[in-house]
Amino acid sequence: MKFAVFGAGRIGRMHAENLAKRPDAKLVYVVDTKPDAAKGLAEPLGARQADAQKVFSDRSIDAVLIASSTGSHADLSIAAAKAGKAIFCEKPVDLTLEKTDLCIREVEKAGAPMFVGFNRRFDPSFRALKRRLDKGEAGTIEQVIITNRDPGLPDLRFLATSGGLFLDFTIHDFDMARWLLGEEPVEVFAWGAVLVDPRVKTEANDIDTAMILMRTESGRLCHINNTRRAVYGYDQRIEVFGAKGMLRAENVAPTTVERYDASGGAADSPYPNFQTRYAPAYAAELDAFIAAVQKGERPEVGPRDGRAALLLAEAAMQSHRTGKPVSLRRTGSRRAGP
């Protein structure tokens, strides 16, 4: 499969490098609003800089990987669909429901396969946990607890344009919750706080800490906790409790080395950031996308999943703003889900 990558930033680079290592894929073009950045990424990997026009008109290109700025995801996806390309789009599809819905309509009308990059579903530990849940190892699911803590505050300028904690960061947890609960959440309650750095409020009008509860129609409960700064690393854990027991996935550390000295026993820290922790997940989601396209199957995670997570994030924002739980029963439960 021949690929063009949109976006030569941090995520675009990672995907481009993953493509370059694969025997079953070929990176042909890199597109970026800064052509030099595109060129700098493309050439050492044996690819070329190009513009979108070139990509969409080159019939040899099978697929696009969209890792450009969030605001361009939907438009590029629609254009790619119309050009007959398979689409791998970083999350989120868009920060608004309207544009997301437009994208879904157009992509589905064009019949293009579209994958949305909720990479955590492809983390080896989380995926093994999910497989074991599906085999019934925990019995009927009753509680899901998701811990998602960033190692350190991002640049405040980034935060100011990110869409806010729920849309930019918790969006992953909303997707994981849907995936793990086995039922759509129908009610959301969220509290945010600014505990890490007051400038998150004053300069980015955002929050840096949150706790969320969600429940499903049958009463299953889910808790999510977030912070933008965990000094011990990138804290990524899930716990699922059910009638037959509990499955949990603890943090992943680079090594199994333990030190025991006069001050106690110490294990290795968790991986320090998403690039290291989720490196295998980023590779595995490409596997899944390529396999689905080659087999002509609908990708495992699509834009309707992106939409459903967006709905939950919007509900959390509203709950945080109003101080009340938000029901998705009318607007959400019927329309959410792929």
Added chain:
Amino acid sequence: MKFAVFGAGRIGRMHAENLAKRPDAKLVYVVDTKPDAAKGLAEPLGARQADAQKVFSDRSIDAVLIASSTGSHADLSIAAAKAGKAIFCEKPVDLTLEKTDLCIREVEKAGAPMFVGFNRRFDPSFRALKRRLDKGEAGTIEQVIITNRDPGLPDLRFLATSGGLFLDFTIHDFDMARWLLGEEPVEVFAWGAVLVDPRVKTEANDIDTAMILMRTESGRLCHINNTRRAVYGYDQRIEVFGAKGMLRAENVAPTTVERYDASGGAADSPYPNFQTRYAPAYAAELDAFIAAVQKGERPEVGPRDGRAALLLAEAAMQSHRTGKPVSLRRTGSRRAGP
């Protein structure tokens, strides 16, 4: 110190046996509404059955340990205070705020030292965690997560008279939350569910599963999760996250034995129930009570702590009933605390 124990049931027995092992205490009387039960417990431990009258009029008795039915806690505490005894009272002081307040007034008027048995504060792991929090090991506290899962559903008849999950079971977590957060919670949001057994609803008008959020004035967040049935044992964990890191206390298992075989690696299960898990805590809270009385100090946990936990439980009940968060700002924050 000479003791009388009220209540010859499961908890009364445990306390009586702990007293009997101590060189610094002497169990003299056991009182129970069933005199035979009192006798059966008292005599093998070298003590005697008695009635309340006898206890309160015997001037050689220094202290009473009240482990009788919940409804009698306040009255017995008041009577003991008037008789000049030191009081160790099992939680809760009472299921109502009115009676609790009456008890606090009368006990304080009499100047009697009164300890309320929130035993978890004396669990070696939780206490070490708290000591390390106080030393600043986690920095300023931002999030507290408490997991409290009973191993199996109690008798439905017990549940029907227990006061309900929040008052009977979560009350421990409300106390732990206050202790660990370092600030009074001022807002409570709670969802309950019946996921374990529908008879919990139909026969006991109670819930068996809950998730709770609380927050303090400065924005610290706390999550509690509960269930009445964890098939893998008595699941008792706490996690405190702060600006400098995280402290957590995992479950305690009877042994460190691990098995590795063709089906994987397996560690020992957590202790199966509160009697085994908290055996050291029950002994240590007696240490603390006796030491405080002997030194003439106010016991570490008193009836005002009982009252504050009760307020939170009532707020949780109200939140669960109304579907809305409940603020304790006016009624609670000024009056709560010891």
Added chain:
Amino acid sequence: MKFAVFGAGRIGRMHAENLAKRPDAKLVYVVDTKPDAAKGLAEPLGARQADAQKVFSDRSIDAVLIASSTGSHADLSIAAAKAGKAIFCEKPVDLTLEKTDLCIREVEKAGAPMFVGFNRRFDPSFRALKRRLDKGEAGTIEQVIITNRDPGLPDLRFLATSGGLFLDFTIHDFDMARWLLGEEPVEVFAWGAVLVDPRVKTEANDIDTAMILMRTESGRLCHINNTRRAVYGYDQRIEVFGAKGMLRAENVAPTTVERYDASGGAADSPYPNFQTRYAPAYAAELDAFIAAVQKGERPEVGPRDGRAALLLAEAAMQSHRTGKPVSLRRTGSRRAGP
């Protein structure tokens, strides 16, 4: 059961205090070559100082607990046996095979039940491991690995009279090896070294570090490693490998608290010394002794076990001295074991 304790030192005190807590035992006398020490221990526990003569002639005394200096163990045991007392004797029975054999003969002739205090067999973790081995969880045993590391060098004067590392310290491991291997070791190879402190050699003519291999007739292999100084605590682990898997017992820590901060993740240290680590084992071996005496059964660990461990320690000393493996096939395998 009425008890006299011989020896008011560190171990004698611990046993005396354990006896004082039991409802089924009564500490009546404490005997020590220093009567003041005996008195100081006895009286707060409600017992009296006495001399050996008094103990052996008091027909109300059922049992003696011998925790005096090693050189007196055998003589006191013989005297106690002749006086019709049940005997709990700290390890070792004696540092010489001759005196050990004499003691076995006299005690058996008198028909007195005699228990030798190999407390590690009664550690909850090691005992659970052994029970699971016996149930076949590891299949046929092939390898046993024992880690026994003291937290810090004892007083050099103690070392000089201790009998040496193998007799004083590794003796516990020789007993554990016999217990876990399920077959008698028939060959021993040992290397010692002075790595901790050169004065161990110059002032105590001893070693502070050792590695040992043993094998049984059928080829099962055992490794023991020792040191006198593990700065991280009292390192006590066992691992048993068999045809169906591995069972291991890791160190025991006082709490389950874990800290995660910028320097990594840290668990609690193992217990710091034998008194804390093996406190439950010391209580449990008293249970076993008292139960055996009351039921008229042979105690689980007896002087023939003490003799068998002594044989292995002597073989290790000889191997260390000669640089060659030492066979116990002729002298040992037929005579060792209870």
Added chain:
Amino acid sequence: MKFAVFGAGRIGRMHAENLAKRPDAKLVYVVDTKPDAAKGLAEPLGARQADAQKVFSDRSIDAVLIASSTGSHADLSIAAAKAGKAIFCEKPVDLTLEKTDLCIREVEKAGAPMFVGFNRRFDPSFRALKRRLDKGEAGTIEQVIITNRDPGLPDLRFLATSGGLFLDFTIHDFDMARWLLGEEPVEVFAWGAVLVDPRVKTEANDIDTAMILMRTESGRLCHINNTRRAVYGYDQRIEVFGAKGMLRAENVAPTTVERYDASGGAADSPYPNFQTRYAPAYAAELDAFIAAVQKGERPEVGPRDGRAALLLAEAAMQSHRTGKPVSLRRTGSRRAGP
């Protein structure tokens, strides 16, 4: 760098695939005594089948990777050295000291860089442990304990020609011991046994279980334990004990998922075999080889390391045969090491 791979078997395939993924290397030829096997491996990776003659005469080839049968390692290495190629040679250089010495002489005479594939030095956990040892985290090293257990018995025909357990399997541990001890072992004591399957003796004249002790001139001690069948997976652990504490590297599991159910708590098994466990090590040793060649540096592990490990394996064989420890002081300590 342009590569030819010798050997299209299991290990050759892994190395060839690793080369094919690298942007800084190009696999040009695959050589095998079975040309079809070479072709089957080469072509999907964009390379060609060739014979040795072709490789050595093609001046564009920079390096050879020798993963053919053990008996051909030395001859191919010598031929490659004479042809001016850099050499990556799978362990062992040869099963005999004579041929190993000849290889070292010829390769050094030709000035060719030669790397010997002791991949475990490049395992992320072991390497992190070594780095921390070198930083002094454990203080002066006193004890090293290496656990190396294969998941299941190899084909008996393979065993019969493998050189035996010590040369084929423990050879890795001898290399690790040298690397970790920080001093050359000068004495070896080894016991082998046939506990897994009697046909290991009758059909392959080998052993399947072993325990080994080694010591260095200053008295540092090392224990190695081996088996050919650990039903729970590929058991690969190291523990280093020193004056300031202990560092250990536990097994590595594919996921961090834990299950807690009515039968206990269960973690994931270790990786099942060397291909999965050491996949990152195989990639990292190629990194190290390529980097060394490109910088003109001597590779980190060379044929003199292969020779030193071989000496220890031969000493273990001799000890196992004679039942006595074997000293390497005269023959070994002066000649061993790179």
